Amino acid sequence: MTSTSPKTPAPPKADAALVEKLAMANRILYNQGVVDGFGHISVRHDKSPDHFLLSRNRAPGLVTAEDILCLDMNGDLAEPSEHRSYLERFIHSEIYKARPDVMSVVHSHSQSVIPFGVTGQRLRPIFHMSGFLGSGSSLFEIRDGAGNTDMLIRDTYLGKALAQSLGASNCVLMRGHGSTTTGPSIEVVVYRAIYAEVNAKLQIQAAALGPINFLTEEEAALAAATTEAQVVRAWDLWRGIVQAAS
Ligand SMILES: [Zn+2]
Numbered sequence: 161m162t163s164t165s166p167k168t169p170a171p172p173k174a175d176a177a178l179v180e181k182l183a184m185a186n187r188i189l190y191n192q193g194v195v196d197g198f199g200h201i202s203v204r205h206d207k208s209p210d211h212f213l214l215s216r217n218r219a220p221g222l223v224t225a226e227d228i229l230c231l232d233m234n235g236d237l238a239e240p241s242e243h244r245s246y247l248e249r250f251i252h253s254e255i256y257k258a259r260p261d262v263m264s265v266v267h268s269h270s271q272s273v274i275p276f277g278v279t280g281q282r283l284r285p286i287f288h289m290s291g292f293l294g295s296g297s298s299l300f301e302i303r304d305g306a307g308n309t310d311m312l313i314r315d316t317y318l319g320k321a322l323a324q325s326l327g328a329s330n331c332v333l334m335r336g337h338g339s340t341t342t343g344p345s346i347e348v349v350v351y352r353a354i355y356a357e358v359n360a361k362l363q364i365q366a367a368a369l370g371p372i373n374f375l376t377e378e379e380a381a382l383a384a385a386t387t388e389a390q391v392v393r394a395w396d397l398w399r400g401i402v403q404a405a406s
Pocket of ligand 1: 199248267268269312337338
């Protein structure tokens with residue numbers, strides 16, 4: 161059980177502002193329609209790269225700073241708690257292990273992305289706002305390594321398989337389940353998760369009209385560098401909307 165016997169020494173307390181930002185990111189992702197009662201976002205611990213922060217098992221739209229737990233790379237709680245974390249916490253632990261560059265991870269079941277995973281299609285950058293998709297999303301097929309399952313990433317084995325499918329990309333589609341997006345900060349990964357959903361909608365619309373002229377890999381890289389350097393502008397707006405609604 162994850163609520164007892166921590167296996168890795170607990171790190172110092174995470175920066176309070178980071179914890180607050182992670183809680184806000186949960187509510188932004190709900191407000192923007194990326195997550196609903198399910199889905200989650202984590203951030204790597206600011207004082208220990210071998211730990212990360214994730215809410216207790218709670219709907220993202222309700223998460224506050226008090227709900228944030230610290231977990232280690234086994235997906236275990238760093239300190240005993242009366243709360244439990246999400247079943248799919250291994251998505252986060254295994255991606256942080258495999259990708260030292262990743263500082264924040266969003267897992268969602270956002271609806272427009274689902275048709276891509278089940279047809280084996282990649283999300284590809286259709287406009288400048290989704291340059292982070294680069295040469296396209298990765299695809300994870302859970303049946304390959306685990307046969308028939310409930311589709312959830314509920315252990316380290318499946319988390320590792322997902323991280324392998326993600327590879328060096330920023331977004332992996334999970335067939336019949338959802339997607340997972342990575343980034344170098346909370347602000348950027350929230351932006352990417354929102355625009356992965358927007359890109360999926362637009363890609364479906366464009367495909368109905370005819371062959372799509374996607375951004376080249378170089379255009380995608382140039383566009384991503386420009387838009388993601390200004391991501392705080394969008395973050396301030398999304399945060400303001402959440403604050404005004406509460
Ligand atoms: Zn899920």
